[in-house]
Each structure stands twice: as C-alpha cells, then as structure tokens.
Amino acid sequence: MHSDAGLIAPILTQMFEQAPTFMALLRGPEHRFDLANPSYLRLIGDREVVGRTVAEALPDAVAQGVVGILDDVYRTGVPYAANGARFVIQAEPGGPTQERFLDFVYQPLRDSDGKVNAIFIEGADVTERTLAERARRESEALYRGLFDAIDEGFCIIEFFDGPHGPDSDYVHIQANAAYERHAGIPNVVGQKLREMVPDEADAWVARYGAVLRTGEPIRFQQELVATGRYLDLAAVRIDPPSRRQVAVIFQDITARRKAEIALAELNATLEQEVEKRSAELMKAEEALRQSQKMEAVGQLTGGIAHDFNNILAGIGGSLEMAQARIAQGRIADVERFLTGAKSAVRRAASLTERLLAFSRRQTLDPRPVNVNTLVNGMLDLIARSVGPTIAIEAVGAAGLWTVFADAGQLENALLNLCINSRDAMPDGGRLTIETSNRWMDERAAKARDLKPGQYVSLCVSDTGTGMAAEVVERAFDPFFTTKPIGQGTGLGLSMVYGFAGQSGGAARIYSEPGKGTMICIYLPRHMGEVVEAGEAATDSVVPAPAAGGETILVVDDEPLVRMLVVEQLEELGYAVIEADDGPSAMRIIDSKQPIDLLVTDVGLPRGMNGRQLADAARQRRPGLEVLFVTGYAENAVLNHGHLEPGMHIMTKPFEMEIFAQRVRDLIDRRREAKR
Incomplete structure (x- = not known):
C-alpha cells in the first residue's frame, strides 16, 4: 500500500501542476495557503501566496466576501459552489483591475477525527463564455428591437x-x-x-x-x-x-390594389366618360407607372441581392474555413479555400462589370476597330461555343466603315448574342452574322433612338424560336430571362444594350414567334485609322520583369487597397511613395523626388480627384505616365471615356499579376520615350 502511494504521489503532483482548472489548498481556520497550482497563480496575477492567509495574500478578495464564505465552509463543513460568480481582481494595490467570472467549489477536508482542518479550492475561469453569452443576449435584444421596428x-x-x-x-x-x-x-x-x-x-x-x-x-x-x-x-x-x-x-397594398381595380373599371367605360374622367385617369395612370417602376426596381435589386449573397457566402465561407484550417495547423488545405474566395471575387467583379455595362458606366478603352476583322477573328470561338448542330455564316460588307469602340467589350457583346441564338435553337439551325454601313436619316434614327448620321451595324440573326412582343419589350431588362433556373443570369442582353449606348450607339431586337430573331448593334462611324493587329496591345499575362529601382507614387484614400498595391510594388523591387489624397500627393510631386509612374484612384477626397491630380502632375512633370485604378470611371473625370495619351486605366478589383505587368509596361514605355 505504501508502495502504491509512492507511485501515485508523483502522478497526482503532475496532475495538480498541469491541470487547466485552478486549484489551491487552505489550512486552518485562518485559511492559510498550503498549495496553489499554476492556473490559480495566473488567475490572481502570479502573486506569492503560499504560507500567507487569504486576507494577507488577497486583500482585494476580502471586500468581496470571500473570507466570510470560507469561514462558513470551515465552520459548517458544508461545501460551497458557485457558477459564473463575478470577481474584480487587482494584482497590485492601486494597479489595474480585471473583471473575471468563475465557476468554483470550496470543498472542506476532514482529519481522521472528522473535523474540518482544510479547504480545497477548485474551479475554472469562464469569463470568455460568460461575456460571449452576455453579447449573445444583447445581440438578440438588438435583433428583436430591429425585428419589431x-x-x-x-x-x-x-x-x-x-x-x-x-x-x-x-x-x-x-x-x-x-x-x-x-x-x-x-x-x-x-x-x-x-x-x-x-x-x-x-x-x-x-x-x-x-x-x-x-x-x-x-x-x-x-x-x-x-x-x-x-x-x-x-x-x-x-x-x-x-x-x-x-x-x-x-x-x-389593399389601397393600391383597389386603385388598380378602379382604373380597370374606368378604362371599360373610358369612351363614354373621357371628358369627365380625364383628370382621374391621368392620376391613376401615374400610380400604375409608379407601381411598374417599383416592380422593375424590385426585380433588379432582388437579382443583385441574390447573386451577391451567393458570392458573399462563397467568400465568407472560404475565409472562415481557411481561418479554421490555420488554427488547426492544416496549412496544406488553406490554398484551396483561398482559391475559392478569389474565384468568388472574380465572379463579383464580372457581375459588377455587367451591371455597369447596363447602366452605361463601365470603364471602356475605345480604339478604332474594323468590325469585319473582329468578326472573322472570332468565328472559331463562336463555332466552338454554339456547337456543331448550328451552321454559321458571316456576311461582311465590302468597304465597311471604322468604328471607335472597346474591342474587348464588342467581342463580349457579339459572343453574348451568338450564345443567345444558340439557346433559341436547341435542335440546331442557322446563325448569321452580318455587317453593314447605314445612313440614318431623321426618321430611321428616331426609330432606333439614335442621332441622324452614319453608323455601322453588327447583326446576329437565327432561325430559332423567336420572341413574343412582351418578351422583346423586356429582353434588355437586367436579370430578366426566359431560360430555366440555373441556365442564365439575365444580364447578357442588358450588357449588350448598355455597351452600345455607352459607345454612342444603340441595340435593337427584331423577332416574331416561330420565325427567329435578329439583334443589331449600331455604332457611330469613326473617321480615324484602324490600329494594325501587330500594334494592338495584348491581354496575355506574362511574369513582370524585375524592377530597376524606379520610383512609383501611389495615391488612394482606401488604406487596405493602398497597402496591397504598395506591398506588391515593393515586393517587385520598386521604390514606392504613398499618399492618401490629392493635396498631399501634389506636395510630393512638387518636391525633387524622382517619380517614374503615378498610380492614382479616380475618386479622391479633399477637393481634388484623380484626374485633376494627373493633369496637375503632368503640367509639372511632362511625359509622366499615369495609371488610374478605380471602381468605375466617372465620365466627367475621364472625359466621357476618352483618355489622353500617357493616361491609362484599370478597373478594381484586378489580379496583382496583371497589375504588375501593366506597371512594367508603362515604365518601359516612358523609358523608350526618353531615348
């Protein structure tokens, strides 16, 4: 028996020392500390307590009734337990205090005669749990308040x-x-x-x-x-x-519904009462238009909310899982979740771009374009997209005029139209892409919401199912689609419509059920020269060459975006100066500090936007290349979509590899210009 006790004693000591709960042993009626494990000492601020009474070692606990409770336990022999008891702990007299919540028990110990001679203390610090529960209750109360409000x-x-x-x-x-x-x-x-x-x-x-x-x-x-x-x-x-x-x-909406019913009844007898009821009719029609407007807004916001909630769920879920894997030490799994979050960000950027296209606020990079050349370069891609059951015919007009448009967005618009035609021909058919020069007189231009003048038309027609008149009327509305759930976002045609309008043209649909559909994009004629294919910029991303000590001024009022851009540039070896608004950037520009490139947001605070900063900087430093980075480019800032030579633009969000390559290209362009 003594042998077993000798084996167990070290184990018990080890358990006492390493226990996550706090423990202490108090001897005698004066409650003198005989033992205290590390968890207990951490709780009270690592004070020296062994050999001292509770009143001597913990004066801050005396005023909170601790000694009185210990006296009762020692006198009666009845254990005392508490859950979530609040204590204010002050490790040093006059020092800072800490509010802690504890679960604990005071257990009396008896000698061989059955008399209490010590008290064993054991418990756990439940402060975090208690505060979390309190926050949860407060959150529920806030939710209930908002819920009822x-x-x-x-x-x-x-x-x-x-x-x-x-x-x-x-x-x-x-x-x-x-x-x-x-x-x-x-x-x-x-x-x-x-x-x-x-x-x-x-x-x-x-x-x-x-x-x-x-x-x-x-x-x-x-x-x-x-x-x-x-x-x-x-x-x-x-x-x-x-x-x-x-x-x-x-x-x-009972009142509104009754008004609509009253309007229907009024229309039934309108011919007999037109003189008498004209004023009421106009008022009722206004109410109906407002109702339809709210319905359209509801459809738009509902579609945006649905798509963005799905995207946010993907980003949030991926980041939470990445955080969990890091906490678990499973680092190999983190990249998969970060890749998922980046993919969701790209989907959000694409959705934003399509919405801006519909609202005619997307960032365009217009250049002289030969539409025939563009169409011929896309025929292989279009053929792969529509499949082998659909015959494709391209009819390009001889002597086709040049247009001034964003070639990439025009390609997207053409591909969207071809994919819509494909979906209208599930059993196969014929798809025709046709270009033409068009003179629009007053009457023809008015029918297409255009100004009279010269235009190039790009039309895509199919032998598919066609559209009813009510579908044609709504086909350009964002998030409107006749496709089954999961097979269309309802943004393709709205993007085409917005792009055409922002480019100074228009888009129109000609269709009849059972006879197919033709959708035409009309773009104004441009008198300038077309950029040869060898001179056009490429969108391919190659690793950016190392920096050669060049200096870049980065201006952005959003700290997180500025930090990421600066980090990326510094990692590439550039010297970077940063500013958060136009005036502070101008002070740097007016100094003798060398600057090889200005990277600036468009929307800046304190009375100077990015375009004004760029103009002022180029006056002081002629030939300075400028790269605008922006959520969307305001027309007033970017001169209605046209940038001056030496000014360039990237739309947020962008991938850092693409950004790095763009910076390198601009710095190399400036270096070549100096030679």
Missing part, C-alpha cells in the same frame, strides 16, 4: 407534415409587431396555417412550399381572403433546408 410585416414559418401529406402545413414561429397591422391577424405566433385560414391553406402552402423545395426566392401579390387584405409578399428559404423554414416579408 421595421414597418413591413415579417414572419418566419416552419413546415411540418400534416394530414394532407409531407410539408402540407406550417406554423408561425416568429412574427413582428407589424404583422397584425398589415395582415389583420393578431397573435399569430404558434398558429397553424390550416387552423387560421383553412379555406386558403392550399394556395399558401403551394407558394411557400415551392420556395422550400427549390430554394428560389419569390415575389408575388395575393389576397388574404380571411381579412380582405391584398398583400405584396417576398419569401426566401432559410438554409439549411433541413430547418424547413421560410422567411416572409410583406406589406398591405
């Missing part, structure tokens, strides 16, 4: 299997205060649909059940017959699908 009705419903089959009924698990005001039903939380409105249940289950099954959000209007309210509703599934929950936001 919004003006629209909002609820979360949860499906369950009822007598009518799987997911045939649902219960309201949350609802805000505005629910009753809009829907007219009080105390909805906990109510089941088929008990609330049994005669209408099938219609509502069908609507929301489709959202639950497919994950596709919906926006619709429907009457709640039980209360006589017309509601405008939007619903989205709450992931994961296993929760079987759908979130619904809605508002009462």
